[in-house]
Amino acid sequence: MTPQVGQVRGSDIEGIEVQLSPLVAAAVLGVSPVELDESPIALDEVWGADAQRLRSRLVETRGWERRFALVHESLMQRCRENRTGDPEVADAWRRIRRSGGQVCVADLARDYGWSRTRFWSRFKNQVGVSPKRATRIVRFDRALRLISAGVDLAAVAAVSGYADQSHLNRDFLDLAAATPGELRADPSWTDEPAWLLDDPTLTG
16 A cells, blocks of 8 residues: 555665554654645654764675664664653553554543543644544554455454444545455565554564
């Protein structure tokens, strides 16, 4: 589901992909996720000269293990320097994720003693999407992985919190511009997403 502009084709291409939990994205990127639009951007646009220095060091470094260690240390340093965030938001995100996107958003704000406006504002600023959209994305992701594992569509709709299979199909078309059947054979969704990390830290 990567936009075409973000896809790379060619031969002899080397790169490193980093997946971040929403709980550390703001600290690592140095900006609130909500300030970024949905288009792919160059790392230079958020890291500036630091991105150029890291790129140069990666080119000079031989061996993937050493490159991975270099990237990891760079990310950890930025995370230590920029760590911010409300514990309530982190807890809300974990509850959304653990429920498979089936938690009541209104209950979250009430449990933290926050107004709906404050909760939505703080959550969106730190995670990048509203709590309601976060539940929708997590529910969609769970359904996608169940479908990729070969589970029947009707059963997926039932356990994932969709009203029916038609509701499931509409959500897939809206979020992925593809039907569940079209995504079933895509092997990209067998790995666990970064947000399954409970601890909002970077791991090796």
